[in-house]
Amino acid sequence: MPPALKALLSQVAGLAIAFALARAGLVAGLWPLVGVQALGATVAATALNSARWWLPIHLCFLPLVVGAHGLDLHPGVYLGAFVLLVLVYWTSFRTQVPLYLSNRDTARAVAELLPARPARLLDIGAGTGSLLRPLARARPDCHFTGVELAPATWLVGRLLAAGMANLDCQRGDLFARPWHDYDLVYAFLSPVPMAEVWQKAARELRPGSVLLSNSFPVPGREADFVVEVGDRRATRLYGYRIGQRAHA
Known part of the structure; x- marks a missing residue:
């Protein structure tokens, strides 16, 4: 399975878990739900045998998105961050080779x-x-x-x-x-x-x-x-x- 598809499925699985727990009344409030989604996505990525470096990404993705939304930043900040990430990681999603620095x-x-x-x-x-x-x-x-x-x-x-x-x-x-x-x-x-x-x-x-x-x-x-x-x-x-x- 392509890494990008694994990532998408993991995030969807995390959302499904958070939605199910919210409907059952077991979890309430924005940040508890965000935490459940992040943990669910990370567990799903592990079950799909995603590369290790994907796990912290899944764990931090939605918390960072929600946190950044509350900062009311200019859209140009997000565009600049996206361009910077693309220039640094380039085709890592395809090659599955992240940036490692030798000491x-x-x-x-x-x-x-x-x-x-x-x-x-x-x-x-x-x-x-x-x-x-x-x-x-x-x-x-x-x-x-x-x-x-x-x-x-x-x-x-x-x-x-x-x-x-x-x-x-x-x-x-x-x-x-x-x-x-x-x-x-x-x-x-x-x-x-x-x-x-x-x-x-x-x-x-x-x-x-x-x-x-x-x-x-x-x-x-x-x-x-x-x-x-x-x-x-x-x-x-x-x-x-x-x-x-x-x-x-």
Whole structure:
């Protein structure tokens, strides 16, 4: 089921639960009903196996709508907020890849995995470049490329990387560009595209290159190594070395 349809059904289910309880006289008052709808929508989304990041959205959606309505804001504020969200999240509803930002602990762990020689790293879904900037400063002998599709996050990353000669922030689809020239491809996406990411890596990366995935392993394939970052997120990096087995 498409994620957008799951979201719609979850919200409708929450409304149905709130309506039924109100008709039965079990819940009364605006905010209790709003709370029941939010909880009902969240439970329904869980039952429909929605991605984890949908759950806080369902929990907060109607309370925020009702709360904002009481503020009597100018319609332009809502339009501006909508445009900003579109520019930041872009096609997340289709790709099911939300915005995740890598922290400095992860950047240090990735730096230790780079070869001693000059190397090339590609960050697919680079966001604002939070991984790439520390790496570019730590390894001026290496070249780093970030690919990001969402316009707002790409622009922020591009501006923050200004003046860094070994860092290139590009806007585009992570599957559209070739990966042949990279020694390490880093991904912090979601479970949904990882099978396709592996297929592209196995098809295009040179033997000896590494696909490194933050938090989300490739389904059906055991990682060659796992790095425990040791941060508050308990981040794990799953590493897959490209060799003959990848092309078999």
